[in-house]
Amino acid sequence: MVRKKLSSVFINSVGLIITLGIAFLIAIFLIFVLSSTPARTIYYFFIGPFTNKYYFGNMLNTAVPLVFTGLGIAIAFKSSIFNLGGEGQVYSGALIATVVCLSLPNANGYLGGALALISGLIAGSVLAGLSGFFKMKWGTNELISSFLISGAVVLIVNYFITGPLDDPGNSLLTTCAIAEQYHLLKIFPPSKLNISTFFGILSAGLVFFLMFYTHWGYEMRMCGLNREFSRYGGINVSTYLVMPMALSGALHGLAGGISILGTYHMCVKEFSFGMGWNGIAVALIAKNHPLGVIPAAIFFAYLDAGAKAAMLHSDVTFEIAAIVQSIIFYLVTAQAIYSFIKFRKRAPA
């Protein structure tokens, strides 16, 4: 049993290393094609995030919301539910958290901050929960509905940020800044890394506990494996269409709220773009395991920070990261790669 488990861990990690290796090779290839100073670009792409404390701390800070969105997606995928609305859920969570902070300019930092985060969480949870509810009630495809709802929500949030909530004091497309007492404590100056890092680690632990050591988690995973079988086993399967979706949305909303209180201190237009999609990538690399989400998120933050450093110091554009990301998407789900390794491993015996 232990041996079997170890061997599956081995296969997964070898597969993952191959996947990430290929992705990096493609990144290097792209840089050679696109950049006129490839050596410089490659240096900043791969080493850039480690060159000083500021970059390094910010890289880790980028990973924090990705831990939340990754966990959200992992819960949904483990239950065989697709949540493609992460973008809208993060963004609306951020907006609601900002609005709560702005409307309570003099409240106690801890209470008001908690209230803001919880409101953001609820916003995300409701948005995603809706898709789960439609699925449960009428069988509406949650994959498409969550994407479309999120598509509309993103534009509506854009309207609020640039319209009624726009800060008249500056020409940037942002809301006003939230009050000082809501800012999360910085732990690695001069970077933006803050105590939300610990929230992220804590959440990963909690989700791990929920999924593997509770009754709910068990039933959720069973529904994910085989919904019909679970129905015959007496599990209330319709609950587990809504619950994973709502939890997933809650974690996305929280990711948005944390980014505002910890990093941005104001809701900037389109600041969260990519967080939802990256969450999917993070969950996939982690093979939907809650504890695997943390290293996967750091890896993704590294990719992001590398692309940003390369853009700043060289002549390539940031979207190279999107191409590398898509390669990782392609390869990480390609089951054939993993079964090939399995096959090779058995062959000599």
Place this chain on the structure above:
Amino acid sequence: MSENGFSLPLIHNTVGIMTPFLLAATGGLFTELTGMLNIALEGLMLIGAFFSVVFAAATGSLFLGILLGIISSMLVALLFGSISLYLKANIFISGLATNLLAAGLTVVLSFQLFGSKGVIRFENISKLPELRIPFLQKVPLLGDLLIGHNILVYLSWLCIILAAVVIYRTPFGLRIRGTGLSSPTITSLGLSPTGYRLKAILISGFTCGLAGAVLTLNLGAFVPNITSGRGWIALVVIYLGNKTPLGIVIASFVFGFAESISNYAQGAINIPADFILAFPYMITVSAMILYSVWRHYREYGK
């Protein structure tokens, strides 16, 4: 006459605007019939949109531009299809990957080739030729609505008619439908379901490439993320059209109408632009929910 002044141009526009939906849904119908939810339509369209306008500007020929745009889109479809089918990737994830790849690749290339990540105008592109048949145009109503569109609009009609014939009247179409209904049956006949799925994905690459070409060549410019959710709407169009060619035509018309109303509203009524952009998403998601409610009650009684 006063009424015609408003409603006829609106419907005339609708016939033009529905074309990308119709084309993408035509290809998507094939993949849907083989039992795959093809969320890569969006990305394939974006690839077609970018490459058709770039190649049209580079070669100076609309025809070559469209052709190369379609080929690019089919190549990406081939990548998507081979990874999903032969490397056994989860088709949703590889579909997402395709959309991401398209978004990333178009921006990277436009930055590399034109030094800009924004709107790129191509001055040297001639307009898509329009069909003008003077004596047919005199036919009241029909002449106003159906004549005078660009040729790609008529090509899209040809595509859907061809699709209907292929799906219902040829062995190939029968096997496509068979793959979706019961792939073991296809296997037992000595045929390969995977092969039919790949062909369906390639067909969707073809029509999506064309759909993308419609978007950019009409404009003579490339706008980042010009597809803005149209591929997803096309997916819903397939559902609402009950997976039949005629149904798809009707559903595309409905979405085209919604979009042309929102275009009209943009000029006429003072609504924030973001709401108008959100309108197609909202219409689509509501239509999809209503459809599933209707289906639910039809299947399970009250």
